[in-house]
Amino acid sequence: MNPLDELALILGDGLVTDRDIMEGYRRDQALWAPGGWPIAVARPASTAQVQALAQWATRHRTALVPRGAGTGVAGGATATDGCVVVSFERMNRILAIDEAAMLAVVQPGVLNGELKAAAHERGLWYPPDPSSYAVSTLGGNVATNAGGLCCVKYGVTSDYVLGLEAVLADGTVLRTGGRSRKDVAGYDLTRLLVGSEGTLALITEITLRLRRRPPRATTLVATFTSLEASGRAVAAIVRSVDASMLEIMDRTAIRAVERFRPLGLDTEAAAMLIAQSDAPGSAELSCMQAACEAAGGTVIATTEDESEGQMMLTARRLALTAVEQLGTVLVDDVAVPLPQLPEMLRRVDAIAAATQTTIATVAHAGDGNLHPLVVFDGKDAAAEARAVAAFNEVMAQALGLGGTITGEHGVGTLKRGLLTRQLGAASLALHRRIKHAFDPGGILNPGKVIDS
């Protein structure tokens, strides 16, 4: 039997070979990562189908490229020629929300926002909030160990994953972790899979810890005439309170927003800081205000009102969209130790100057995690080359400051080259041996994260 006919027997109408439909499955949001042509898109509806699919792929030595909603920005879900894209869109059910145990069990295709909403109805909260949360899947969030704005106080995706069901390359079903909040039985395979970008196993079920709904947040916005001053404010805030959000936008980002939607922002400020606290009372807010002022900043507004606070976040939320009005955008993602934040911001400015590119930066400042947004004219090949150079130089400079080439977006295809530099030979060799322990035939998302 023809391999694709075999696959049709496994997947039924979950098999797609129509090129027009497949076109939508060739890339994620890393638009400049070249997308290959899959021979098919598989849309399994059950763990059993994923198992059969893995066995099929192993038999036919065909690569499987797992895919959530395709919102990744590092090329982790980019199709390779001759692969089968595995879309989890049909495995999209919330299987359980256990209120007493404060956990949820979901299939990988459930949207982050869907779980947030379902938890909210029960007085519970799923914190991780990548900016794509309304449209990205939990499977993708787990595969990339997605972060967001809440991380500064509430941690990243891996802090919420209690257990996984996953299908190995040979079709074996693996279960890791469980429903206990503490568990040290054996190696931490759960966290080894989280962030492995589909290279080790196909995640088919996720058990996620939930929290109580957080109290209402108070909000503060301040501006600074220098990057150093904003860095001092961030440092002081981190040392004195548990901010539930602590973001910075640089001048280029502020100006892009003000041009896109006039909000009356101070377009001469070097940086704008947006912070929230969800501690009871207003003591943390006062403390953050004092920290900004002591650092030489100007506190523009504070509020204890939640909806007013939401308004004050508008500029931050609009930043990417606003910057995208300026041209094609490469979204970079690096993190540095906290004290290096102002220096990293300065270096990003220097890179923009040196490469004659526009770079707007938004940062999860409280985590030292920056997103330099490199803007270029998508129709100008020379401009694109300069932008790519800037994108790579941002990572190199982050490494130089003791940081990482990716804080929350992942390595995918775009950052593979610099990963080698960050990890070094010993770690990379070990990565390959671990990859081999999971996927000896190299069928799972080959060419992503590491060359296997």
Add this chain to the structure above:
Amino acid sequence: MNPLDELALILGDGLVTDRDIMEGYRRDQALWAPGGWPIAVARPASTAQVQALAQWATRHRTALVPRGAGTGVAGGATATDGCVVVSFERMNRILAIDEAAMLAVVQPGVLNGELKAAAHERGLWYPPDPSSYAVSTLGGNVATNAGGLCCVKYGVTSDYVLGLEAVLADGTVLRTGGRSRKDVAGYDLTRLLVGSEGTLALITEITLRLRRRPPRATTLVATFTSLEASGRAVAAIVRSVDASMLEIMDRTAIRAVERFRPLGLDTEAAAMLIAQSDAPGSAELSCMQAACEAAGGTVIATTEDESEGQMMLTARRLALTAVEQLGTVLVDDVAVPLPQLPEMLRRVDAIAAATQTTIATVAHAGDGNLHPLVVFDGKDAAAEARAVAAFNEVMAQALGLGGTITGEHGVGTLKRGLLTRQLGAASLALHRRIKHAFDPGGILNPGKVIDS
């Protein structure tokens, strides 16, 4: 050259072969795990010496058994015949405390309590607090992913490990993670090593995240006439506040303490709950009080005074020592999903009755993590056999309730048999392949966690 002479060249006076001294390195606190005889104890003073030691061990196919302070209770540091015990007592320096980055870099032999003290001096805090914290090493804490009383709010050791330096079996130096708070570059090797109990690599340096010092805690003690009622109170507290401590002692534990040191405890209570909140103000304390009363408990005392609060923890802190007055103690360690806590407590009572043993239970109730303390007459072989049966049955019952055989102590040698049952064949096979990826010759802590 004789292998031991070779080793002497590597280690100088860091090599011990005197049997009287080696006697102290044969076991950890899992006293009933039979300790073999090492051919030597190595006390390396540097990463370079650890490297040379690993190369030596690989050449001579000699097992290395890493050891912190020997405070483990699962037999993870038990010597095997013919091995070399690797004690990190000379690698005991705090290399850096970076106040601005809020992190510490330590050698593995630093005591948890030493780091806590050094951090405290700088207004910082290293939260993980296994009850051994004053005498256990950070290397051991990392190797076992140690927990403690703070976990309910502040997480376990792995939540604080930003990066590691470790020596592989072949002497390769591996660096994982770094100084960034967020980092998704490559597989999470840091967390794969945390909790691997010395079976994957020899940890030579640890980068640990620090927090701000927590605010003063308020404290509450309540008693309950039934385990169910105490379980309801725990559930209500977890749903309504972020308790910074949430412990339970059962009647047997209460009575043991009262016999050891009369504190006026209610020896008829089925359970005593000890809770703290370090949120500002007294709102959480009031909330916890209301939750206890609504569950049918009697609130014995509350205080917003820190030293008075410390007094109120006396019973909890004395529990293990008090129970040890009753006989030889096997310290068990299981965790269950939160709603199963009262049922697990009931089953422990049933196991005590069925095996004619005394079992006192203390529990990190807010995490669903229980320590049933099985007491027996150490001179009575039949009693010991019943105690071991009880110890194993506790784990079996935890598994039956969807829990884990170990919440924070590790698998070591004592829990290996049941690990197979918990993980299943697929996971176990993968554990072996991962072990092989790190340590193909099987020289690192063989026979611990898994049979390799």
